[in-house]
Amino acid sequence: MKHELPKLAYSYDALEPYIDAKTMEIHHTKHHQTYVDKLNAALEKYPDLQGRPVEELLMNLKDLKVDDADRAAIRNHGGGHMNHSLFWKYLDPANQKDELLVKEIVSAFGSIEELKKQFTDSATKLFGSGWTWLVRDGSNSKLKIVNLPMQDAPIMSGLQPIFGLDLWEHAYYLKYQNKRPDYIAAWWNVLKVI
Ligand code: MN
Numbered sequence: 001m002k003h004e005l006p007k008l009a010y011s012y013d014a015l016e017p018y019i020d021a022k023t024m025e026i027h028h029t030k031h032h033q034t035y036v037d038k039l040n041a042a043l044e045k046y047p048d049l050q051g052r053p054v055e056e057l058l059m060n061l062k063d064l065k066v067d068d069a070d071r072a073a074i075r076n077h078g079g080g081h082m083n084h085s086l087f088w089k090y091l092d093p094a095n096q097k098d099e100l101l102v103k104e105i106v107s108a109f110g111s112i113e114e115l116k117k118q119f120t121d122s123a124t125k126l127f128g129s130g131w132t133w134l135v136r137d138g139s140n141s142k143l144k145i146v147n148l149p150m151q152d153a154p155i156m157s158g159l160q161p162i163f164g165l166d167l168w169e170h171a172y173y174l175k176y177q178n179k180r181p182d183y184i185a186a187w188w189n190v191l192k193v194i
Contacts, residue, residue, distance in 0.1 A: 001051050002040045005033050006085050014093050018186040020175045028088070031170050035080030035151070042066075042073035054078045058153050079151035083131060083164065090163045095192040101162065102194055105134075108143040112194055119145050119165075123184050129168045135159035163191060 008028055013021035043050050046066055049057065057064065057078050064071060089095075102112065109115040115134070122145050123132040130149040137144055138158040148154065154161040165187055172183035 003036050003054060003081060005029075005036050006088065008088055009092050009094070015091060015190045018189045019091070019172075023172065023174045026174075027084075027166075027171060031168075032081070032084040035077045035084065038073060038077040039081050042070045042077060045070070054082045055153075055155060058082060058156050061156060075156070076151050079153040079156070082153050082155075083151055083166070086161055087164065087166055090193070091190050093190070093192065098193045104143060105194060115145075115194070116188060120181075120184050122147055123165055123167055124181055126167050131164045131166055133159070133164040134162040136162060163193065 005028070008024075011021075012024040012028070015024060039054070046064075049064065049066070057074055061071060061075055064074065066074065105112060105115045109118065119132060119134065126132060126147045128149070130147055130152075132145065132147050133154050134143060134145055135154045136142070136159065138160060143162065146154070146159065148157075154164070165184065167180065167184075172180065176183040176186075
């Protein structure tokens with residue numbers, strides 16, 4: 001079975017004025033679609049891998065019996081597919097505040113404001129293309145903020161994603177151009193879970 005682009009649960013203009021409709025449409029129908037297509041292409045030679053969930057492919061990346069070039073493609077495009085599928089969910093305007101998560105963040109960081117400050121700082125410092133994530137470390141269950149390059153998925157390094165921010169220029173350039181800090185500041189307005 002081929003991987004498919006998930007439908008958005010909301011309209012492209014639902015996140016205006018913080019994330020504009022044109023960016024959302026291109027991001028979903030072009031960028032995410034391309035990750036899906038290239039993941040499917042990378043799996044073409046491996047019928048036994050085609051039915052496996054993308055999470056499973058990424059968690060077992062090193063052990064997959066595939067060529068190195070295909071392993072790199074599964075990492076990049078499988079990661080892109082998984083990360084974006086999560087990203088659309090984080091931004092759903094129907095999301096409610098997650099009181100348990102808020103409690104946990106306050107206990108780990110001191111306050112929501114402090115988490116936002118540290119996350120923003122990390123996102124501002126990320127060089128080039130990648131994501132900033134709030135994750136739960138699988139080894140000790142603690143929350144932490146990490147920057148990951150390119151489309152590397154947190155689960156590849158034993159980290160459970162809580163939420164993440166896409167810092168590729170395609171995620172913000174149309175509206176914010178080189179003003180990444182403005183995009184990061186705006187993004188907090190559409191993240192309803194905290
Ligand atoms: Mn993206």
